[in-house]
Amino acid sequence: MIDLDRLFEKSTRNIARRTSRRSLLSLTGKLIAGGLALPLLPVERANAGPPTKGKNASDTGAPIDPGDPQSCEYWRYCAIDGYLCSCCGGTTSSCPPGTEMSPITWIGTCINPGDGRAYIISYNDCCGRSSCGRCRCNRNEGERPMVRPQANNDINWCLGTQSAAYHCSTAIILGTATGSKP
Amino acid sequence: MRGGRLMLPALLVLLASAAAAGGSNITFIGVAQPERARVNWVLKCQGCHRPDGSGSPHTAPALAGQVARFVGLPGGREYLGRVPGVADAALDNKELAELLNWTLQRFDRGHLPPNFRPYDAAELAALRRAPLRTDASQMRRTILQAPHAIR
Numbered sequence: 001m002i003d004l005d006r007l008f009e010k011s012t013r014n015i016a017r018r019t020s021r022r023s024l025l026s027l028t029g030k031l032i033a034g035g036l037a038l039p040l041l042p043v044e045r046a047n048a049g050p051p052t053k054g055k056n057a058s059d060t061g062a063p064i065d066p067g068d069p070q071s072c073e074y075w076r077y078c079a080i081d082g083y084l085c086s087c088c089g090g091t092t093s094s095c096p097p098g099t100e101m102s103p104i105t106w107i108g109t110c111i112n113p114g115d116g117r118a119y120i121i122s123y124n125d126c127c128g129r130s131s132c133g134r135c136r137c138n139r140n141e142g143e144r145p146m147v148r149p150q151a152n153n154d155i156n157w158c159l160g161t162q163s164a165a166y167h168c169s170t171a172i173i174l175g176t177a178t179g180s181k182p
Numbered sequence: 183m184r185g186g187r188l189m190l191p192a193l194l195v196l197l198a199s200a201a202a203a204g205g206s207n208i209t210f211i212g213v214a215q216p217e218r219a220r221v222n223w224v225l226k227c228q229g230c231h232r233p234d235g236s237g238s239p240h241t242a243p244a245l246a247g248q249v250a251r252f253v254g255l256p257g258g259r260e261y262l263g264r265v266p267g268v269a270d271a272a273l274d275n276k277e278l279a280e281l282l283n284w285t286l287q288r289f290d291r292g293h294l295p296p297n298f299r300p301y302d303a304a305e306l307a308a309l310r311r312a313p314l315r316t317d318a319s320q321m322r323r324t325i326l327q328a329p330h331a332i333r
């Protein structure tokens with residue numbers, strides 16, 4: 001025990017002789033600043049998982065909403081004609097910055113493979129900037145020729161917006177199409 | 183604070199569902215299946231006439247607070263069955279009559295005459311055989327400018 005006492009006394013005196021109170025403050029400061037900076041390092045983000053490429057959190061991996069919103073094959077796009085807002089800085093339900101959502105829309109129904117039900121989809125266009133040009137998608141299932149303008153999608157749906165310039169299209173779920181033919 | 187922010191959407195959802203439940207108690211005459219009529223409205227009409235029936239300038243006139251005025255005007259009842267959106271809708275005559283009756287009562291119950299006789303499939307079948315095209319807006323103006331038109 002005496003040896004242990006002596007050991008601690010010696011090491012304490014050594015520390016006291018070699019260091020100052022200012023160096024203790026400096027060390028504490030470094031620890032605090034370093035601790036705060038640690039989460040900002042790229043190491044932390046790399047551990048958070050693969051990049052999500054701007055998808056909606058609710059659109060990824062949910063069995064009820066399967067598929068990739070940046071792919072034309074995604075189920076909600078069954079009656080779309082245009083550029084996918086998911087590829088243009090927006091999402092399936094929101095416009096990219098700097099564009100305005102048209103209140104006048106093309107509406108259709110699509111079967112969700114996740115639950116086999118028909119959903120009413122509103123393809124609100126985002127307007128006010130020139131064409132996005134990414135992820136062109138023209139499926140237009142159920143479309144009718146131009147002689148039936150109510151059922152034809154080959155018109156500019158940027159109506160009721162400040163600008164008629166078409167940028168991209170969203171695919172917003174309005175509800176389920178119960179008891180009706182699409 | 184976070185809990186407080188979440189309260190508002192939750193409250194809105196509650197209010198919306200209460201309103202929807204209350205709405206289903208309102209009677210629609212000439213409407214066999216109100217839910218089917220509502221879905222047909224969303225699919226065939228809402229895109230241009232907007233969810234609240236306020237319409238879009240130049241292409242789809244406002245329905246809210248307007249549409250039922252036609253029922254009581256000379257030529258108005260026929261006009262409603264011949265406008266392009268009605269006559270060309272991809273629905274059979276039965277569902278089309280139901281949709282038209284539902285729309286009149288949903289968006290302009292106040293202007294509906296007390297003795298309103300709902301449309302039926304046979305009437306729509308006859309009217310949509312003579313659909314209006316570009317002449318629809320002129321006919322609309324003529325009907326509304328009739329001397330005894332309800333304002």
